[in-house]
Amino acid sequence: MKKTLEAILIGAGNRGMTVYGKFALNCPEKLNFIAVAEPISQRREKFAKLHSIPEERCFKSWEDIFLEGKIADIAFISTQDQLHVEPTIKALNLGYNVLLEKPMAHTLEGCVKIAQAAKNSENILGISHVLRYTNFFSTIYKAIKDGILGDVINITHRENVSYYHMAHSYVRGNWNNVAESSPMILAKCCHDLDLLYYMIGSKPKKISSFGSLKHFKEENAPNGAPEYCVEGCPIQEECVYYAPSIYIDINPIIQIMKNTGKRGLKFLANLRKNHISFLTLLSKIIPTFNRLRYWKEWPVEPLYSGRPEETSEDYSDNVKRRILTTSRYGKCVYKSNNDVVDHQLVMIEFENGTTANLTMHGFSEREGRTLRIDGTKATLRGEFYVHDGCEKISVINHLTGEKKILHSHEMQMDRSGHGGGDFQLIDAFINSVIERKKDRGLINALEILESHLMAFAAEESRLSNKVIDMDSFRNKTHRF
Ligand SMILES: NC(=O)c1ccc[n+]([C@@H]2O[C@H](COP(=O)([O-])OP(=O)(O)OC[C@H]3O[C@@H](n4cnc5c(N)ncnc54)[C@H](O)[C@@H]3O)[C@@H](O)[C@H]2O)c1
Numbered sequence: 001m002k003k004t005l006e007a008i009l010i011g012a013g014n015r016g017m018t019v020y021g022k023f024a025l026n027c028p029e030k031l032n033f034i035a036v037a038e039p040i041s042q043r044r045e046k047f048a049k050l051h052s053i054p055e056e057r058c059f060k061s062w063e064d065i066f067l068e069g070k071i072a073d074i075a076f077i078s079t080q081d082q083l084h085v086e087p088t089i090k091a092l093n094l095g096y097n098v099l100l101e102k103p104m105a106h107t108l109e110g111c112v113k114i115a116q117a118a119k120n121s122e123n124i125l126g127i128s129h130v131l132r133y134t135n136f137f138s139t140i141y142k143a144i145k146d147g148i149l150g151d152v153i154n155i156t157h158r159e160n161v162s163y164y165h166m167a168h169s170y171v172r173g174n175w176n177n178v179a180e181s182s183p184m185i186l187a188k189c190c191h192d193l194d195l196l197y198y199m200i201g202s203k204p205k206k207i208s209s210f211g212s213l214k215h216f217k218e219e220n221a222p223n224g225a226p227e228y229c230v231e232g233c234p235i236q237e238e239c240v241y242y243a244p245s246i247y248i249d250i251n252p253i254i255q256i257m258k259n260t261g262k263r264g265l266k267f268l269a270n271l272r273k274n275h276i277s278f279l280t281l282l283s284k285i286i287p288t289f290n291r292l293r294y295w296k297e298w299p300v301e302p303l304y305s306g307r308p309e310e311t312s313e314d315y316s317d318n319v320k321r322r323i324l325t326t327s328r329y330g331k332c333v334y335k336s337n338n339d340v341v342d343h344q345l346v347m348i349e350f351e352n353g354t355t356a357n358l359t360m361h362g363f364s365e366r367e368g369r370t371l372r373i374d375g376t377k378a379t380l381r382g383e384f385y386v387h388d389g390c391e392k393i394s395v396i397n398h399l400t401g402e403k404k405i406l407h408s409h410e411m412q413m414d415r416s417g418h419g420g421g422d423f424q425l426i427d428a429f430i431n432s433v434i435e436r437k438k439d440r441g442l443i444n445a446l447e448i449l450e451s452h453l454m455a456f457a458a459e460e461s462r463l464s465n466k467v468i469d470m471d472s473f474r475n476k477t478h479r480f
Pocket residue numbers: 010011012013014015016037038039040043060061062063078079080081083101102103128129130418
């Protein structure tokens with residue numbers, strides 16, 4: 001029987017609590033958290049309670065937890081992008097195996113430092129490139145490796161960020177400002193660049209990129225729009241970004257439920273949207289309806305980050321509205337101190353001659369990735385809609401004209417996040433720690449670094465209007 005690994009968590013926010021924490025609760029035979037570092041007391045206490053962590057093993061910051069030395073097998077590091085480098089290097093030096101959230105760091109220098117520390121360490125460093133671990137991308141990878149497509153000539157890949165996710169994370173939220181977080185092509189697309197590198201199996205040779213912040217700017221604000229939506233916006237009825245419609249009426253969640261095409265979910269969506277008084281009554285009689293009536297999961301959860309006690313557990317409409325009067329999530333999307341792009345294209349030529357292009361934009365009706373791979377023998381098309389769980393991969397053979405469905409799911413709402421990739425990655429990481437075996441590039445520091453180099457090179461190209469030669473770009477990293 002395999003042993004249960006012990007772990008510490010640095011950063012009990014969204015990812016720490018709902019991905020790594022949830023995995024341990026679901027699979028206690030595999031993973032057990034024995035300590036946590038988190039400055040926000042409600043989060044720290046909640047995590048400690050869920051995982052039965054004694055008070056003396058609860059710390060306010062990563063520095064404090066490391067004063068204890070090495071006390072577990074794994075350190076999960078899920079702090080914000082700007083706080084990855086120091087805790088990761090410290091954890092590796094102390095002898096921890098580390099699973100670090102992507103992106104490795106928000107600067108090129110930070111990424112290189114982490115890669116160097118991992119290279120010099122005996123221990124395993126994993127980066128949460130969860131999409132490699134989905135059934136969807138594993139199926140595509142296998143189709144390429146099995147030669148079904150012949151020689152891959154070109155990949156066209158799209159990261160279609162939904163309009164509500166764009167507004168929530170990249171206009172109002174934590175990743176809206178380059179200086180405070182990172183370029184969007186790194187924050188959102190290091191996954192996608194990693195997938196291109198992984199699927200093509202060759203290093204990028206040349207990269208160019210275009211893109212800008214076109215829509216979410218003050219000059220596009222409607223006449224009379226206030227700073228905060230709840231202050232009385234003249235276009236609140238027609239603005240899809242009107243904060244109460246996202247966080248109180250949960251219109252994005254209702255749309256996701258409808259998109260699944262499942263009758264039961266469509267019924268619940270209709271109940272939430274059109275019969276709120278009845279749902280309120282129902283939730284008093286049948287508590288399971290509270291979840292739908294008083295929604296507290298994404299995208300609502302970040303609103304409550306660090307709130308005082310009186311509001312921390314109250315998800316009523318009134319309290320949400322009160323929070324929206326001062327929260328960054330209540331701001332007008334045209335006045336949000338944001339400067340990251342809202343659309344960007346990246347063109348890549350790889351060393352083996354394959355070309356690829358990535359389109360990232362924040363105006364999709366539905367959250368998901370779509371791609372097309374053209375090879376000398378066949379064409380593959382894929383759709384990967386993460387929020388409603390619909391996935392499809394088809395391959396058309398050029399010789400026979402035959403279309404084969406390689407993978408198809410109508411809806412899989414019950415899996416872990418990112419199309420099941422979140423938990424499958426943790427599982428793979430745990431196995432590589434137990435077996436001390438390198439797993440599909442998770443732990444090869446230079447492999448992990450490549451997608452991040454691609455993102456920084458794309459950003460440099462976008463800003464300088466130049467094609468980036470990747471050999472010269474890689475050479476730059478020697479100075480760190
Ligand atoms: N793998 C993926 O697909 C994926 C998806 C979403 C986010 N992410 C990444 O995961 C990371 C965390 O994102 P999140 O949404 O969970 O953010 P979050 O803000 O919800 O969580 C970060 C937590 O770190 C805590 N923290 C701050 N300073 C700390 C310190 N000194 N010591 C310990 N903890 C500290 C914060 O209080 C917060 O609770 C980010 O790097 C993000 O880019 C990855």
